Amino acid sequence: xxxxxxxxxxxxxxxxxxxxxxxxxxxxxxxxxxxxxxxxxxxxxxxxxxxxxxxxxxxxxxxxxxxxxxxxxxxxxxxxxxxxxxxxxxxxxxxxxxxxxxxxxx
Amino acid sequence: xxxxxxxxxxxxxxxxxxxxxxxxxxxxxxxxxxxxxxxxxxxxxxxxxxxxxxxxxxxxxxxxxxxxxxxxxxxxxxxxxxxxxxxxxxxxxxxxxxxxxxxxxxxxxxxxxxxxxxxxxxxxxxxxxxxxxxxxxxxxxxxxxxxxxxxxxxxxxxxxxxxxxxxxxxxxxxxxxxxxxxxxxxxxxxxxxxxxxxxxxxxxxxxxxxxxxxxxxxxxxxxxxxxxxxxxxxxxxxxxxxxxxxxxxxxxxxxxxxxxxxxxxxxxxxxxxxxxxxxxxx
Numbered sequence: 038x039x040x041x042x043x044x045x046x047x048x049x050x051x052x053x054x055x056x057x058x059x060x061x062x063x064x065x066x067x068x069x070x071x072x073x074x075x076x077x078x079x080x081x082x083x084x085x086x087x088x089x090x091x092x093x094x095x096x097x098x099x100x101x102x103x104x105x106x107x108x109x110x111x112x113x114x115x116x117x118x119x120x121x122x123x124x125x126x127x128x129x130x131x132x133x134x135x136x137x138x139x140x141x142x143x
Numbered sequence: 144x145x146x147x148x149x150x151x152x153x154x155x156x157x158x159x160x161x162x163x164x165x166x167x168x169x170x171x172x173x174x175x176x177x178x179x180x181x182x183x184x185x186x187x188x189x190x191x192x193x194x195x196x197x198x199x200x201x202x203x204x205x206x207x208x209x210x211x212x213x214x215x216x217x218x219x220x221x222x223x224x225x226x227x228x229x230x231x232x233x234x235x236x237x238x239x240x241x242x243x244x245x246x247x248x249x250x251x252x253x254x255x256x257x258x259x260x261x262x263x264x265x266x267x268x269x270x271x272x273x274x275x276x277x278x279x280x281x282x283x284x285x286x287x288x289x290x291x292x293x294x295x296x297x298x299x300x301x302x303x304x305x306x307x308x309x310x311x312x313x314x315x316x317x318x319x320x321x322x323x324x325x326x327x328x329x330x331x332x333x334x335x336x337x338x339x340x341x342x343x344x345x346x347x348x349x350x351x352x353x354x355x356x357x358x359x360x361x362x363x364x365x366x367x368x369x370x371x372x373x374x375x376x377x378x379x380x381x382x383x384x385x386x387x388x389x390x391x392x393x394x395x396x397x398x399x400x401x402x403x404x405x406x407x408x409x410x411x412x413x414x415x416x417x418x419x420x421x422x423x424x425x
Contacts, residue, residue, distance in 0.1 A: 049321070050175075059323055083257055085347065086320050093342035094308045095320035096230065098176075107320045110310065119347060121263055 052100035065131050068106040069138040071099050071118045078103025079142060082120035089113045116140050146354060149238075149391040151224055151250050153258055157265075159224075160184060166217050166273070169256070170194075170227040170237040172380075176256065180266030182226065186215045186273060190233045190380070194240060202402075205280045208244050212280075216273025219247065226252035226259070229380075230342075230349045236383040238391075239400055243288060245281025251387065257349040287386070289373045289399035291407055294333065295414055299425025302372040303336035304364075306385040307405065311377070312338040314418040318377060328409030331416040333375070334423040339364045341381040344388045357388055368395070375401040375408070 055066070071082040084105040086095045089112060097105050105116075109131055116127045118140040125142040151159075159165050160183050167185035169177045177187040188194060193211055196203055203211065217223060223241060227234035234255055241249040252259070259266070289297075297303055310316040314330035332338070343360050344352055351357070366372065372389060374382040379402030390398040401408075408414065417423030 049173075056323065064324060081260065083261070088308070088310060090309070092309055092340060094310060094316075097321045098228070108318075108323050109320045110315055110324075117347070119257075119261060121261060 049106075050100070051097055051104050051106055052102060055106075061134050063133070065109045065111050065133050066106060066135045067109050067114065067116070067129060067131050067138060068104070068135060069116075069140065070103040071105065071120065071125075071140050071142060072103065073122055074141060074143045079118070079120050079122060082118045082142065084140065085117040085119070087115040087117060091115065118142050144391040144394060146351075146392050149250060149387070150253050150351065152253050153262055153264060156182070156224060156226075156252050156259075164221055165224060166221045167224050167226065167252075168215075168217070168234075168237070170225055170234045171229070172233055173228075176228050178268070180268050181271075182259065183265065183267045183269070184271060185226075186217070186271050188215070188237060190236065194237065202240070202243075202283075205244065205282065208240075209278045209280045212278035213276045216276055217278060218276040219279060221248070223249045224252055225249065226255045228256045230257065230345055230384070231255035232341075232380040232384055235387045236380040236402075239287065239383040239386055243283050243285075245284065254348055254350040261348055286397075287390070287399055289375075289401040291401075291403055291411065293399075294373055294375070294401050294403075294408065297371075297373050298333060298415065299335045300370075302366050302370050303333050304366065304372060304374045304382075304385060304389075305332045305336040305338050306341040306374055306376045306382050307332075307338075308340055308342075309338060309420065311405075312336075312340075313420050326406075326409075328406055329416055330409070331418045332405075332423075333408060334415045334417040335425050336375075336417075337364045337366065337422055338420070339366070339385065341376065341384045344385060351388065351392060354392060357393055361389070361393075371397040371399070373399045373401050375404040377405045378402070379404045 071079040082099045123142045127140045170188045172190040225234040317326040376382040386400040389395045
């Protein structure tokens with residue numbers, strides 16, 4: 038997996054470490070795991086970031102350990118996860134820096 | 144064009160795996176998904192290394208496209224069924240590209256890789272090789288490709304459709320939110336562009352909404368049926384998705400995709416830029 042570039046638009050590897058060049062004073066990172074009701078991580082789930090009006094903003098696929106990551110802006114967002122095991126939503130109020138949140142699907 | 148000729152369902156695709164004259168092609172910017180599992184018999188195209196010139200910022204030319212398809216074993220008479228991740232963004236881009244170079248029968252798999260996976264349909268990781276062909280492409284059809292000067296000239300005269308997320312349109316974000324936000328270009332949108340996020344055209348499983356729903360979305364957003372249309376996004380793949388909806392599903396004539404999109408426009412010196420949620424003045 039190569040680092041995301043200005044030309045690229047595909048979702049980067051969700052388990053990769055944050056790029057060293059990333060400025061957490063400026064970025065609003067929303068990251069976490071998709072979990073089954075049993076608490077087990079769900080790999081290969083589709084996680085959608087919806088804005089405060091419910092409009093789609095971005096989507097990634099979770100890593101083998103169920104992780105996802107978005108680069109958003111401060112404010113209110115909804116995370117919606119779709120998987121073969123079911124779907125789930127979590128609301129998050131994000132601030133600059135790293136915001137950790139999990140989504141349970143059932 | 145219409146839904147019947149431009150789109151196939153996952154059910155159709157599964158029944159036609161291995162059918163003679165049908166070639167499945169997975170298209171992505173990051174092809175690592177293909178390498179861990181793909182539709183049986185599908186060959187892959189890498190958006191970045193196969194479909195972009197590796198030196199200039201442009202497409203591969205006609206000769207390069209012919210060499211690529213010949214090497215992947217795709218013939219002029221094959222039915223090409225495209226699918227991919229990211230809600231078929233890059234597959235839609237490839238569809239537009241195949242049309243640009245005159246491929247006769249190309250289709251998009253409705254829902255792409257996401258729908259296929261959520262349906263738990265089979266993926267394999269066998270290596271796929273097809274015998275080489277002698278592919279002959281047409282001259283590029285620029286009636287479906289917009290360049291920057293005609294985009295600037297279209298401000299206030301043609302339909303400009305910005306298909307990025309509302310926050311990118313308004314200038315609050317510079318890139319889709321799965322990517323870091325620091326970019327070279329300015330934030331905002333092309334003045335007079337209407338905001339119709341590509342995602343409005345798709346259900347959450349990645350399939351397209353019905354024709355009636357799609358017509359209503361664009362009508363409500365203020366698309367003028369009597370005018371030519373140019374769609375753009377950040378790098379031209381999400382706008383290929385919306386170009387596909389407008390021209391191939393709904394049958395609008397005179398729709399162009401501006402593949403330079405915001406990474407080009409937002410870096411131009413001296414052009415007008417609008418900020419905020421409204422289209423802005425010409």
